[in-house]
Amino acid sequence: MKLIQTSSHEAENPIELSLRQAFELLEPKLRPPFALTIPNPQEYLLLNKAILYGVLCESHVGKTHMKHLHAIVTDGYFWFVSLLVKVVNELYVKLLEPVKSQLIWVTKELINVLAVGVDGLLVCLLRQIIGGDYSDGNLWLCFEMVSIFMTKWDCLLEVEPMILTSGLYTYLRLLADHCRLLSNPKLEALKQLEVDFCIKVFKEKFPLCLKIGRDLVRLLQDLVHLPKFRTIWKDLVLNRGEFKAQGFSGIPQLYNTRTPSEYMLLRITPEMEAHLRFLLTHVKLGNQKRHQAWFSKKFLFEPNRETLIIDIVRFICCAYHPTNEIIQSDVIPRWAIMGWLFKSCTKNYVEANVKLALLYDWLFFKERTDNIMDIEPAMLLMVYSIPRYIDVTHTILEFLFLLMDNYDVEHYDILAKGVSSSFSVLVKRGVIRSLDVLTSCDALSPILKERLGRFLSGRKFEISKELQQACRPADFVSLNSSCMETPLPLTEWQPKCSQGDKFGTKSAETKVMISDDAASSHSPLVVAREGQVHDIDNMIHNLGEAIKNSNPMALRTLEELLLLFVSFDGQGPESGFILPDVLSSKIKKLYELSGSKLFSPFKFHPDSPENSDEVGSATSLIIRMFVLSQHQNMQAMLLFWLKNGFPVGARLLLYASRLAYEARMVGFFGDAMVDVNSITPSDSGIRLLLYHVNGYFSFLHGRTENSYETIESISKAEKKLVAMLVDGAFAAYKCFLVYSRTALFKDAENSLPQLLFSDIMTCSVWERKQLKFLFSSVYCHLSDMSIGEEGIIKLLVGQLDHADLVNIQIELGLKRFSIFGENTETVFCLMKNSLNWGCMEQHKFWGLIRSELAVSTVEVQGLLSKFFWLEKLDANASAIAVEGLLTLCSCCPPTPELVGALMLLPNSVFQDFASAVMAKWAVSNGAMLFESLAEFSEKVESKNGDLAIHDSAGMLNRSAILWLLKYFNGSDTDISGNLSLKTMCKNAMR
Known part of the structure; x- marks a missing residue:
């Protein structure tokens, strides 16, 4: 059989x-x-x-x-x-x-x-x-x-x-x-x-x-x-x-829903997927031809198999997103594979469907809900095909406009907005430095260039002049000539490194980038109309009077002033200048004259929430205006206050964190902590959320009446809106962090994670009650700046008590966020560096690492081998870490890889470690343990018969061998009928 x-x-x-x-x-x-x-x-x-x-x-x-x-x-x-x-x-x-x-x-x-x-x-x-x-x-x-x-x-x-x-x-x-x-x-x-x-x-x-x-x-x-x-x-x-x-609600509802990647896998066989992943993970750019030829012969050679290319393109766009390390390496990028697949089409209808598969997410792209990695291959394929493969650029761009105009005429606005958003985000997030590479390309069809220019202009596409000037088409000459370079990395893609800044300022998530000169107080950022300047002067005077008389009146006046300032469009006669520095200085002085201070250290009074200055203060109003608008004028004003020593970043971070906490508390964001159908102002625990949502609707409709007060209720049906607003608050904080670093912190020592660490440190001094959720929010919403950062992790274990840490461990077990990430080298460095921490910090650290690694894809066997082979493994200094590894290994399944690593541990310090782990596995998962052991022994024996067993005996862990022999002698269990394991153990003890 x-x-x-x-x-x-x-x-x-x-x-x-x-x-x-x-x-x-x-x-x-x-x-x-x-x-x-x-x-x-x-x-x-x-x-x-x-x-x-x-x-x-x-x-x-x-x-x-x-x-x-x-x-x-x-x-x-x-x-x-x-x-x-x-x-x-x-x-x-x-x-x-x-x-x-x-x-x-x-x-x-x-x-x-x-x-x-x-x-x-x-x-x-x-x-x-x-x-x-x-x-x-x-x-x-x-x-x-x-x-x-x-x-x-x-x-x-x-x-x-x-x-x-x-x-x-x-x-x-x-x-x-x-x-x-x-x-x-x-x-x-x-x-x-x-x-x-x-x-x-x-x-x-x-x-x-x-x-x-x-x-x-x-x-x-x-x-x-x-x-x-x-x-x-x-x-x-x-x-x-x-x-x-x-x-x-109709087809637009489907358009706005990104198709989960699991569906893309349905039309790719496991064998195809394995070969594609190998190609995109291990094959270096320039060495791919023979691999591509083999793949074509294996899967695409049959007459009607060409339609598979459509499914492969969707898979690569939406289901395969390379890691940071791969993007930074010389492995063949996705756009190059797309170019090969595009050129492999011989039938017109297949080619049309392949282009649709490549560009489909462009038509409905939304920055908040879609993944930029889905649209990145098409953009880079267009850019890196200039000028050598200009026909590819021409065809893709032409087809994009054809789709936008004809795919769904009744919903043209949705499609045009999606394409506009795609171009905007690709520039803003640093996938390409500027669209000049297309709009100024001499090889591209003049008609296409003119259409692209009209479209970008008509959609009020936001690209700063400084950013465009920073990268002229000449910057792409070396890339275009060979079409062999790897794409520019996104901010989120950049791996951790020890030298330099891992977050490029050119890929910042800001709507406007400013030059060094523009960052100074001597260069006007906004040119205003004379009438607007006059209105500003009047409002500043009115604000001073209102501050003396009534806080609600002062807040209303301040909001009207800020709304007018962010409405400046820089057009019209250049008859007057309004500098953010000047306006910020005047507002600061007016409040100081009244005995108040903007961005003062936050003080939380749990018994009297009405005194909380997160609601009903000038600071909270300014923060809310920036978060909702993210306007360049508001950024420049915040920068002024930061330069004057105000803890702007910390207040922004705390504001966003409290929004997330209150949203989650009532079930708008994650799991509900209380059971309610609607929330009212009497629910004082979410006053900031109510305040922010009300500000959103006021800002949306351009009104200021009562926008500094709270609305009456929030329906549970508005869950998506609240989640969007919380995400927007963290995006605004990150936006300001990048902006301020560009203008003030140009040295490599002040990276974004270090600036984030500084703000968290400041918040931890102010706020103890919700400090646990501050850390949770940072890891959920600012993962690219926090995961694997030693300073933030050490601050976390140093500041949180055991009860809070248990809650963090539960969230790690539920995979709500990650603290250590999935890079084995990063996790090992953290383990090694933690040996120099205090005992209490180490115990807390290992509680966290056990909770996360038990449900992550990090290879525990790699950590185990590296740790026990450290040159200086001191019994006392390493005891807490070894205890943590013992518990971690015990709660992991005994896979062949982990069992093999255990069998090869050195016979040095903590000699009985391996046998202790195996003893626990024998009780909890004996069948899998002995199957893995049998597989290990077969690998040892298969190298060179009995000789390999003798040669390997000295390498095997002695405590593991002794335990196995004791187990064999005291048990009648036949280990899967495999005698090579027993033989290996006996030979190892000779």
């Missing part, structure tokens, strides 16, 4: 071998009558493997094997389904045809019993359907899977309704291919079934369809030539009530 097809020269597949060995070992127990004893965890694991092998290979007794499985199952079929998923992902292509049939049969059986994880198994099977493949085997799988969705509809709704959306996405995409092949009679029955399934999902479960987002529209428009889909489309446009989806 065999599972897979193998050639004589191929080595045995380890998965197939493991299943077969389990079957051969337990074969007598797989025949009726079955044993009535309850298997232990190790026996249960082996029994699942054996039954799976029997089900797939012995179709004539498959029902008997399934009855056996039903009788012994104790985990909701989780382990059995996990084994099936592994078989599908790694062996499906090689499975024998009868085995594939049994695979489908057992999947149906698992759906009938509502097995845990069966939805994941269905996704894996959907991914094995290859687009553009019309072979009998592929069409058979298409038919079987859509039949499962139709016949097991009710069961799937009970297991996981969202699996229907995976099926819908898959079959909408497949139908587009299947309908193009008109001369294949084998397809007719399949196409009808696919259409019936998709229409059924649309009509009966349309609210689920909304989860797919904007790509649902893209796929549906490929099928409007079919009558049933044309009806669906008409209802979407003209009669959306037909779908009975409460709250559905």
Whole structure:
């Protein structure tokens, strides 16, 4: 009996071998009558493997094997389904045809019993359907899977309704291919079934369809030539009530929803994904040709496979986002792969759909909700194709405007706004330094340049003159000539480094960048009309009078003054100048004359919240105005106060943090701490949130009446708005941090994380009550400046008490944010540096690191090996860290990699560390431990037979070997039938 097809020269597949060995070992127990004893965890694991092998290979007794499985199952079929998923992902292509049939049969059986994880198994099977493949085997799988969705509809709704959306996405995409092949009679029955399934999902479960987002529209428009889909489309446009989806507001709602990356993976087989990730992770720019040729031959060579390029482009844009280290390396960038795929298209309709896949997110891009990485490849492909591949630049830009004008004429404004936002964010975030590279490119079509210029001008595209002048087209000459350079990194992409500033000021998230001269008080930033200057003078006088008489009147006057100042547009006759420094100085003096001080240290009075100066003060009004407008004039005013010694940054950070705290407290942002349907001013614990939301609506409608007071209530329906405002507050803080660093702190010693650390330190002196949430907010909203920063982490463990740290640990366990990040080298450096901290700080540090690493992708085995091989590992100085590692290892699963690292620990300080960890694993996860140990011993033995065991004996950890020998002597357990482990242990002790 065999599972897979193998050639004589191929080595045995380890998965197939493991299943077969389990079957051969337990074969007598797989025949009726079955044993009535309850298997232990190790026996249960082996029994699942054996039954799976029997089900797939012995179709004539498959029902008997399934009855056996039903009788012994104790985990909701989780382990059995996990084994099936592994078989599908790694062996499906090689499975024998009868085995594939049994695979489908057992999947149906698992759906009938509502097995845990069966939805994941269905996704894996959907991914094995290859687009553009019309072979009998592929069409058979298409038919079987859509039949499962139709016949097991009710069961799937009970297991996981969202699996229907995976099926819908898959079959909408497949139908587009299947309908193009008109001369294949084998397809007719399949196409009808696919259409019936998709229409059924649309009509009966349309609210689920909304989860797919904007790509649902893209796929549906490929099928409007079919009558049933044309009806669906008409209802979407003209009669959306037909779908009975409460709250559905029409196609714009889908446009505004980014399609989750999981859907992009559905049309890429696991094998394809693995090769693409290798290409984009390990292959260096300039060495990619042979890899690309191999990939084309492997996956795109068949006549109709070219449509796969569409799905690959969507995958690269939306599902593969490279890490900081890869972007900074010489690995081939995504835009270069896009160029190759673009040039690989030979059919016009494929090329058009590839361009649509590349540019689709541009049409609906919103900075707040979308990911800039989705639109970055198209921009860089246009830029780096100049001038050598100018036809690529020309084609993409021309197609972008064609889409904007014709894709959805009724919603042109949405599309134009999305494209405008895309260009703006790409410049603002530093993907490119300036759009001059396009607008001033002589090689580009004059008509296209003129259209681009008109569009940017018509949308009031915000690019500062200083930023444009900082990078002329000549700056791109070396990049364009070879088309081989890596793209300019985004601020968020930059990795941690020990030298220089890791946050480039040119990629700041600011609307306006200023030159050094403009930052000084001698250069006017705003040229105002004479009438506006007169109004400002009058308001300053009125503000002085109002401050003497009434605080509410003073606040109203101050807000009117600030609104007028941010409304200056720099146009008109240059008859007067209003300097932010001058206005800031006058406001400062007026308040000081009345005995008040702007941006004074914050004092919190929990028993009398009405005295809180976060609400109803000039400082809070100024902060709110800046956060809501982020206007260059407000930035310059804040800069003046910062230069005069005011803690502006700390007050901004605390304001944003308190907004986030209050929003979360009532369920607008994360989990609710209280159960309410609407919040009123009597809820004094959220006065700042009410104050800020009211200011937003006042600013939105250009009014100042009562905007310094609180509104009556906030409905729970406004959750998205509140979340947007909280995100905006942190974005404004970061914006100011970048701005102030550009103007005041030009040396590398004052990086953004250091400025953030300074502000947190100041806040920690003012505020003790909500300090825990300040740190949580920083890691949630300012992760690019805080994750892995030693100073901030040390401040956290030094300032928070144990109760607060436990709450932080819980949030880390729930993966609400990260403190250490996923860079193993960064985490190890933090571990090593913490050895010099105080004992209490170390204990708290390890509590945090255990909580995060237990649920992260950081390779614990790498940390373990590096730590124990430190040259100077002192027993006393390292005791707390070793205790932390002991607990961390014990709560991690004994994977082959981690167990292997443990077996190779040096025989030095803390000699019994390895045996202590294994003893705990033997109790909690014995089956996995001994399977990993067996795999380790096989690797050692496979190097050179028994000789390798003798040679490796001196390298093995002595305490681990002694414990294993003791375990073997005191236990009757047969370690998976593998004797090499016992042999290795005995030889190691000779």
